[in-house]
Amino acid sequence: MANTFNEIESSALKLSVKQRARLASKLISSLEKKSDKHVEKLWLEEIDRRNQNLETGKAELVNEIDVMRNARSILS
Numbered sequence: 001m002a003n004t005f006n007e008i009e010s011s012a013l014k015l016s017v018k019q020r021a022r023l024a025s026k027l028i029s030s031l032e033k034k035s036d037k038h039v040e041k042l043w044l045e046e047i048d049r050r051n052q053n054l055e056t057g058k059a060e061l062v063n064e065i066d067v068m069r070n071a072r073s074i075l076s
Contacts, residue, residue, distance in 0.1 A: 053059035
């Protein structure tokens with residue numbers, strides 16, 4: 001694998017500036033897509049956790065007016 005990586009790297013460095021920029025953009029984009037999927041997975045897990053807490057009574061919903069009122073009283 002190391003030899004393959006070194007060969008790819010060597011070949012990539014021989015590309016023109018425009019081609020290297022295009023390749024770099026594609027590589028970075030591929031990392032971002034994977035990261036987005038990971039973040040989405042984490043959010044779905046968080047949603048499930050919060051729903052379970054609501055269903056079991058470990059958490060309760062609070063309306064925004066009460067949240068803002070409490071926040072203002074803490075800040076005053």
